Amino acid sequence: MNGGRTDRKLDAAWLREGPLPRLLAVLDRDGEEARVIGGAVRNALLGEPVHEYDVATTAVPEEVVRRVTAAGFKAVPTGIAHGTVTVVIDRHPFEVTTLRLDVETYGRYAKVEFGRDWAGDAHRRDFTINALSVTADGSIHDYTNGLADLAARRVRFIGEAKTRIAEDYLRILRFFRFHAAYGLGDPDRDGLSACVEGRAGLDQLSRERVRMEMMKLLLAARATPTLAVMGEVGLLLRVLGGVPYLATFEMMSKVEAAAGIAPDAARRLGALGAATPEDAERLWQRLRLTNAEHARLAAMGAHWRNLSPVQGEQAARAALYRLKPEHYVDCALLAWARAQASAHDEAWRALVTLPQRWTAPVFPLKAADFMARGIEKGPALGAAMRAAEEVWIERGFSSDQSALRAIADAALRSAGGRSA
Known part of the structure; x- marks a missing residue:
């Protein structure tokens, strides 16, 4: 591979049609480069549905905003301090993020600098299959051996698994979620071992983030065997508490x-x-x-x-x-x-x-039917209506008027009122 570039090409309609190629054309010129990266590339290569498209670029956020605004697109500074701008084209949102390099890492948050090194940006991501990128002409770039892992249906951390997990302990759950969705066979041994070793870090996560990952995992194609592994190593009990x-x-x-x-x-x-x-x-x-x-x-x-x-x-x-x-x-x-x-x-x-x-059906008897029989507003009225509703349910939801009158009268007698 030369600079991560592979011999493979991605033939995807979304690289040729619609708003995405228009966005790439604006960002991928005049000394700057832009590529689609991550999940869209992974899913397209697997023949899986693609629901969102993330774009990485060498252009700094201010330049991204300047270019897309000049092109008539809408720029939303959703995470501009961390290099992310949401660009909306024909009501389609795209997250555009400037290449980054971690300078310091502390838990989920890292001090980053913007850069132009595609390999460096790829190596700061979580899994090899999520670090693939593709240019507008379909050329695939792979800096982490993601294509081989994708072919083997193997979810593998980039670099040392323990280091990736320490950067964000949610990656423990992401490891299992991505394995359930894309992996085959047993989970990667090094990744599994690192997840077990770092399991105490799950307690540091917000419950909302844990919920988000678990809900996605539960819908994955191979959720059951993956949950079984989580159960065997004690992680599922830690998450569910039961x-x-x-x-x-x-x-x-x-x-x-x-x-x-x-x-x-x-x-x-x-x-x-x-x-x-x-x-x-x-x-x-x-x-x-x-x-x-x-x-x-x-x-x-x-x-x-x-x-x-x-x-x-x-x-x-x-x-x-x-x-x-x-x-x-x-x-x-x-x-x-x-x-x-x-x-x-x-x-x-x-x-x-x-x-x-x-x-x-809707319960056909109303409060007025009982008030007309002499029951005043209050607890007795509510009790009579509930009793009548239960009888109506037991009798098969009758709509016959004589049957309904009988039900109302019976409820009235039980409440101590008078018949109509």
Whole structure:
């Protein structure tokens, strides 16, 4: 390789069409160079979807802003102190970062200087497969033997693994996340050993950063064997703070596919670690989950045991009505994943997919129906409405007016009121 340049070429439509080549044309001239780097190159070479494009350049941030503004693009100084400018072209954002060289490193943060050394910039990155870069003409540059690691589906730290990890302990989780997404076989031995040795550093990380990496890992193609390795070396218990249910997690991916339901990170986290409401609370605190994620895990921990095909369609409809569709599907899938049933069980599939066939009606009786019967506003009114709703659910969500009157009258008598 000459200056990292390889004999391989990347033939990608995004290098020829759309806003990206326009950005490269502005930055890659007049003494400056620009390349696409990192995930876009890695995924394109693997035939995986590319969702974002990061650009590296020798131009300093001020020059980047000057050039893109002159070209009519929007420049947003999202991280200009660290060399990053977000350039928006036709509503497509691109992160443009000036080549950097670490001068001092302390934990996650490093004192950097801008430079023009592509090899030096590549060697400050985390993994070899993330340090590949490509020029506008498709020429691939590899300074860290990333192409060989990519061909072997091996996730390997650049340089000494312990050093890379000490720079940012989140790289422990990133190592496993990238292995789950792109690796084959066992994790790189040196990398795994360094992760175990540096495991105490995980306690220094913000819970939000840990959550972000874990949620991505849970959706990766080879999440189960990777989580198993993390469990074997004690890292998974350290992250989750409780016993992981790997068999349930693996089964969850199978039943999601069998039911035709898209994989979901929060649901898979519930399968991995939330067998009880207490588990849900622990994971909420441990990973600083969003309120919506917490509510979903709490519902899963509390209600999955109540769902089974043997209880019949009416019981399933009652559960769907009470839980609402999203929580119902989560709980039904978790119940299926924990049941002694195969991923091809039609009864379980019918239970999970009930929301696709039946929409829960709105409770037809209103407060006015009970107030007209002599119940005043207050606790008694609420109690009567709740009692009537339960009877309505048990009787199959009847819409018959005479049946509804009977339900209201029965609730009224139990509340000590008078009939209409």
